[in-house]
Amino acid sequence: MKYITALVIKFILTTGVLLMILGAVFEVSFADILITSLVLTGASFIIGDLYVLPKIGNVGAAMVDFALALAGVWVLGSFLFEGPIPLGSASLLSAIGIAIGELLVHWYMKKQFMTGQATMPGYYDRNLQTEFSDELEPDTSKKNKRDQE
Template identity: 45%
Template sequence: MEHVKALLIKFVMVTAAVWVILGLFYGVDLGEILTISTLLTIAAYIIGDLFVLPRYGNMTAAVADFGLAYIGIWMIGSVVINENISLGWASFSTALVIASAEVLFHFYMMRRVLTQDQNRSQIQQNPAFSTEMAEETDIHREDHDQPPPRP
């Protein structure tokens, strides 16, 4: 149930960002905005929030969400948007707004949706190196039963 709530929050957030930039500034239709928002929300939730965020943290996931939003809006927009707009700049500015909002959304995801087991990193960021210490056995010594003398 928490994933459904998180998806709805993310969909509203992405739709608002896409509507403000593409709808108000570039005159893109509502149907095109909803198509872009739906596809982008699903892809960003699976890739950015469920895969990248638990393993690499908030800022890495926000950067990944920026790249995904930029490329996603540009690719989806080139297919569904009928207006003649500067799609590169529109994608960049929309992705910037989405990535800024994603930083806050990731705090919600880490506190409410991702449990402690899911939040643990699969790849250790700072692995602790330890060395096993043991005394060497001298096989040439006559008294094998006695411990070696201490220096």
């Protein structure tokens, strides 16, 4: 229930960016933009926000969202969009716009929902530990009782 606000904000952001880029520039229909936005919002919320954001952080999750948006618009556009549309540039521009907006959504989610959660330490924490021991090689001079019999 607590993620519904973030999911709605993410859907509005994705739909707005796709309307500005795909609708205004490439003249894609509103129904195709809504379907693309629903699929991208669901995939990026589950993968980017719930899985990657707590582990890697804001920038890493935005990069994952960029890749998802690029691939998602490209693949969905090849099935949904009518007419000769340059899918490479349409998906690249859409992915850039969505990734920039996702930085703000991730900041909002970390501020509102992930304040008390324990996050998995990543490579950026620099909390390294080293084990030390006295024995570098096993002592083979002592034999087990089983070997002596």
